[in-house]
Amino acid sequence: VSAQGGSSTRSVPVTSSRRGYRVEVGHGTLPSLGKAIQALGLGPRLALVTDRNVLGIWGGPCERALRADGFEIHALPIEAGEAHKTLRGAEALYDALVQAGLGRGDTLVALGGGVVGDLGGFVAATYHRGMGFVQVPTTLLAQVDSSIGGKVAVDLPSGKNLVGAFYPPALVWADVGTLATLPLRERWNGLAEVVKTALIADAALVSVLEASLESLADGTAPREVLVDIVARTAALKAKVVSEDEEEKGPRMHLNFGHTLGHALETVTGHGPLSHGEAVVVGMRAAARVSHALGSLEAEGLDRVLALLARFPRPQGVSKPSPAALLEVAARDKKALVGKVRFVVLDGVGRARVERSLPPALFSQAAAWASEDR
Numbered sequence: 001v002s003a004q005g006g007s008s009t010r011s012v013p014v015t016s017s018r019r020g021y022r023v024e025v026g027h028g029t030l031p032s033l034g035k036a037i038q039a040l041g042l043g044p045r046l047a048l049v050t051d052r053n054v055l056g057i058w059g060g061p062c063e064r065a066l067r068a069d070g071f072e073i074h075a076l077p078i079e080a081g082e083a084h085k086t087l088r089g090a091e092a093l094y095d096a097l098v099q100a101g102l103g104r105g106d107t108l109v110a111l112g113g114g115v116v117g118d119l120g121g122f123v124a125a126t127y128h129r130g131m132g133f134v135q136v137p138t139t140l141l142a143q144v145d146s147s148i149g150g151k152v153a154v155d156l157p158s159g160k161n162l163v164g165a166f167y168p169p170a171l172v173w174a175d176v177g178t179l180a181t182l183p184l185r186e187r188w189n190g191l192a193e194v195v196k197t198a199l200i201a202d203a204a205l206v207s208v209l210e211a212s213l214e215s216l217a218d219g220t221a222p223r224e225v226l227v228d229i230v231a232r233t234a235a236l237k238a239k240v241v242s243e244d245e246e247e248k249g250p251r252m253h254l255n256f257g258h259t260l261g262h263a264l265e266t267v268t269g270h271g272p273l274s275h276g277e278a279v280v281v282g283m284r285a286a287a288r289v290s291h292a293l294g295s296l297e298a299e300g301l302d303r304v305l306a307l308l309a310r311f312p313r314p315q316g317v318s319k320p321s322p323a324a325l326l327e328v329a330a331r332d333k334k335a336l337v338g339k340v341r342f343v344v345l346d347g348v349g350r351a352r353v354e355r356s357l358p359p360a361l362f363s364q365a366a367a368w369a370s371e372d373r
């Protein structure tokens, strides 16, 4: 813990077979980014990749601070939204990097949400077979989840994240002050992953969230609380990915609520339900499955359902058919047909992988998710 930007920052280590790095979580720390990049020996030429929404809000302050520290900045804006996390989007960035005369020894800074981090990271991993890479996440989801673990990717028309790499950043610089401008729905989206992480790995964090969920969503939580929750969640993700980089064991726990969540997003056509909204429904169904298997006692189930009931209910989403949900979920890479692998809670704050979920219970789970309102 160190003093910076008027409040304390928290430094979360991530280990990786390629290289270790740190997630630095603080409030009002964006102006100190340059010093941290210099300390790593990176620069002075930076490609600043950011989407047009973030560019208009945080691009200016970020660029000014970096220039003041002597960096040469090449701003490379992209259009906002998942629709631009594509090979075409990557190609546009490669072209812009060539135009700017940047190469292997230079550094790409991804300032934005998970879309910017995934696309920027994919480009950093592949341009000249790999350039410097720094993540500056500005959504709650990116600060606690997507910027940590080294996965970078773009989508194909046939599916999300189908082309990618493991490319750990040199640094993750998370200024929770940037979340002040994040739209409400995006805050709930990130909170879904925060709650997921707490449910699978940290009972004490579940209690903190029970006490503060709405204030985190509406931005009234004290900044120390926000820093604490982002840092704790980031540390939990960091621990899991450090122990299991190749996704063979504990990293699978991060998929809690996601088998049915992804199926819901697919069946409803990727739009009406945000990722977080779908995962909340998936977590409710998975908690019920955990109870049915005897892993989660009735009290624990009630507690989990009560916390998840505090998320806003998405409006105007038509009821997905349980059969369609089941089909998509079984196709999902996380669920092998015949032997369905499913992440369940082993009490509040602990998870395990059920390696062969009874098919009848899997159908029941799809029915629960379909009927969830």
Ligand SMILES: NC(=O)c1ccc[n+]([C@@H]2O[C@H](COP(=O)([O-])OP(=O)(O)OC[C@H]3O[C@@H](n4cnc5c(N)ncnc54)[C@H](O)[C@@H]3O)[C@@H](O)[C@H]2O)c1
Pocket: 051, 052, 053, 054, 057, 080, 081, 082, 085, 112, 113, 114, 115, 116, 118, 138, 139, 140, 141, 142, 145, 146, 147, 148, 149, 150, 151, 152, 153, 160, 161, 178, 179, 180, 181, 182, 183, 186, 189
């Ligand atoms: N690599 C991983 O391990 C991993 C893990 C989880 C998710 N992801 C990926 O992350 C992506 C989703 O990320 P996301 O939820 O951050 O979405 P996003 O990047 O699309 O950002 C959401 C919206 O918020 C805007 N925004 C970002 N920061 C803002 C700020 N501070 N103020 C105002 N507006 C802001 C963006 O312009 C965008 O419109 C998906 O593509 C998903 O596949 C990757």
Ligand SMILES: [Zn+2]
Pocket: 193, 258, 275, 279
């Ligand atoms: Zn998720």
